[in-house]
Amino acid sequence: MIRPFFILCAIFHNNGVSLSSKIRKFPDSFEFGASTSAYQIEGGWYEDGKGLSIWDIATHMDPSQIKDKSTGDIAADSYHLYKRDVEIAKELGLDFYRFSVSWPRILPKGLPNQINQAGIDYYNNLINELLKNNIKPFLTIYHWDLPYELQKLGGWINPHVVDWFVDYVKILYDYYGDRVKLWITINEPKQICYEGYGSTLKAPMLNASGVAEYMCAKNLLLAHAKAYHLYNQNYRKLQNGTVGISISCTWFEPASETIDDHQAAVDANQFDWGQYAHPIFSKAGHFPFELKKNIALKSAEQGFSRSRLPELSASEVALIRGSADFFGVNTYTTKLAYRDASLDGLYAVPSYMDDMAAVVVGNPTWPQAKSTWLQEVPWGFYKLLKEIKKNYNNPVVYITENGWSTAGGLFDDDRIQYYRNYLSVLHDAIEEGCDVRKYTAWSLIDNFEWKNGYTEKFGLYEVDFSREDRNRTPRKSAYVYKEIIRTKSLDTTYEPEINTV
Numbered sequence: 001m002i003r004p005f006f007i008l009c010a011i012f013h014n015n016g017v018s019l020s021s022k023i024r025k026f027p028d029s030f031e032f033g034a035s036t037s038a039y040q041i042e043g044g045w046y047e048d049g050k051g052l053s054i055w056d057i058a059t060h061m062d063p064s065q066i067k068d069k070s071t072g073d074i075a076a077d078s079y080h081l082y083k084r085d086v087e088i089a090k091e092l093g094l095d096f097y098r099f100s101v102s103w104p105r106i107l108p109k110g111l112p113n114q115i116n117q118a119g120i121d122y123y124n125n126l127i128n129e130l131l132k133n134n135i136k137p138f139l140t141i142y143h144w145d146l147p148y149e150l151q152k153l154g155g156w157i158n159p160h161v162v163d164w165f166v167d168y169v170k171i172l173y174d175y176y177g178d179r180v181k182l183w184i185t186i187n188e189p190k191q192i193c194y195e196g197y198g199s200t201l202k203a204p205m206l207n208a209s210g211v212a213e214y215m216c217a218k219n220l221l222l223a224h225a226k227a228y229h230l231y232n233q234n235y236r237k238l239q240n241g242t243v244g245i246s247i248s249c250t251w252f253e254p255a256s257e258t259i260d261d262h263q264a265a266v267d268a269n270q271f272d273w274g275q276y277a278h279p280i281f282s283k284a285g286h287f288p289f290e291l292k293k294n295i296a297l298k299s300a301e302q303g304f305s306r307s308r309l310p311e312l313s314a315s316e317v318a319l320i321r322g323s324a325d326f327f328g329v330n331t332y333t334t335k336l337a338y339r340d341a342s343l344d345g346l347y348a349v350p351s352y353m354d355d356m357a358a359v360v361v362g363n364p365t366w367p368q369a370k371s372t373w374l375q376e377v378p379w380g381f382y383k384l385l386k387e388i389k390k391n392y393n394n395p396v397v398y399i400t401e402n403g404w405s406t407a408g409g410l411f412d413d414d415r416i417q418y419y420r421n422y423l424s425v426l427h428d429a430i431e432e433g434c435d436v437r438k439y440t441a442w443s444l445i446d447n448f449e450w451k452n453g454y455t456e457k458f459g460l461y462e463v464d465f466s467r468e469d470r471n472r473t474p475r476k477s478a479y480v481y482k483e484i485i486r487t488k489s490l491d492t493t494y495e496p497e498i499n500t501v
C-alpha cells in the first residue's frame, strides 16, 4: 500500500526559503532567455527534403498514444513563422533564444553523406534574424527528434550512435559556429534514455527497463563528451563559444526523517540527475556510487552475469569528466521520496524504478499545474541549486528550462506566481554563492507537449492552433517577464497594463 503522503508532508512549508516581496536585482551580467524545441514548434514535418524523426513515426503510427491524437506536423508552424518568433523574442527583450535543430531536417537519413541544404538554410535564416535583432542564438543540437533511419539501427542503444552524433555535430559547428556561441549538446538525457528506452513515455517507446536506459546513458554520455572535445580541438580557438549539456533535475526530498526515507531521496536524486551529472561534473567522474551499488546488487540477485549498468573504462571516465563549460539545468518541480514495505511488488523486476527503490510522490497541498507531474515548490529549486554547488564544486550553471503549464487562456496568474517564486529563490541561491548566470523560461510560445499533445500550454505567448495562421498573443506572464528582463529585477508588486508588449 502507498503511504498516505499528505500526512507525511504536512511539515513542509517554504522550508526556510523566504519568498520575499522586496525588489530583488539580478547581477548586471545575468541574462534572460526563453526556449523551444524543433519538433514542438516547427511543423514542416515532411517539407523541403526533411527526413522522418522518431516523433513523426510515433505520432503517425499510433495516434492514440498522444492524448489529443495530435501530431507535430504543423505545430506552431515556426518553419514558416520563425520571423514572428524572433519578433516575439524581441518584444520580450530576451538576451538569448534557445531553440533546437532537427537532426533529420539537416541529415534526412541521419548520416552525413546527404545534407539537406533547405534545412541548413532554415537555421541560417533563424540565426541571422536573431542576430539582426541583437538576440543571441542558443542552439540545442539534440532535443529528442532522432532520425528514424538511425532508430532502425537501434538509436541511442547502438554504440555507433556516438559517431553518428559527432558527425552531425561537426556539420552544425561548421555551418553555424561562426555566429552561434552558445551550444547545448543534448537536452534531458533521462527523458531520452529512461522515458524513451526504459518506458513508453517518450519515443521510441522501447519499454526495455532495467537494461536499455543504462546502455543509452553510457552512449549518450560518450556522444556528449566527444562533441565537447571536438569543439575544443577544432573550433574553440576560432569560434570562442561555450558548450554544455541540459540535464533535467527534479529535486527529491525525504518524506520523513527516517534513515530509509533519507536514503530513498538520495538514491532518487542520483538516479534522476546524478546519473548524468556525476560523470561529467564530479571530481571523480563515473556513474554515482548509489547507482553502481544498487544496480550491481540487484543484478547479482536477479541472476545476471554482470551488472546491468555498463562499465565505463578508465579512459571513458576521463573523456566524460569535465566535458562541459556549463551545467544546463532544466527544472520544474519537487517530489517526496520514501522507502518502506509498500515497495514490495510495486515495480517490475528488473526496472529502473526497482533499482532506484523509492516511492516518489507529490503533495496535494502544493500548487498544481495542468501537467500532473508539475507542482510549484520553489524551495526544492533552491535546495537543488545548493546541492549542485556542493557536489560539483560550484560549476557555472545556466537554467536552460523552467516553466509552468496551464489549460490555456491569456490571464495566467498562476504562471506569474510560479516564475516569481522560482526567480526569487534563484536570487537567494545566487546571493549565497551559486554561480548561476542565465535563466531560460519554457516556453516562448505554446507547443506540442509530447504525449500530451496540445492539451498543456507552457507558452509566454498563446498560439491559436485552430487558426491556419497560428496567431500568437502575449499572455499576462509575457508582460511580467518582459518587465523582469527590462529592469533585471523582480518586483512582485508590478501589475502589467495589458497591451504594452
Ligand code: NOJ
Pocket (backbone or CB within 6 Å): 037, 040, 187, 188, 330, 401, 442, 449, 458
Ligand atoms: C522538458 C523538455 O525539454 C521540453 O521539451 C518539455 O516540453 C518541457 N520539459 C515541459 O514538459
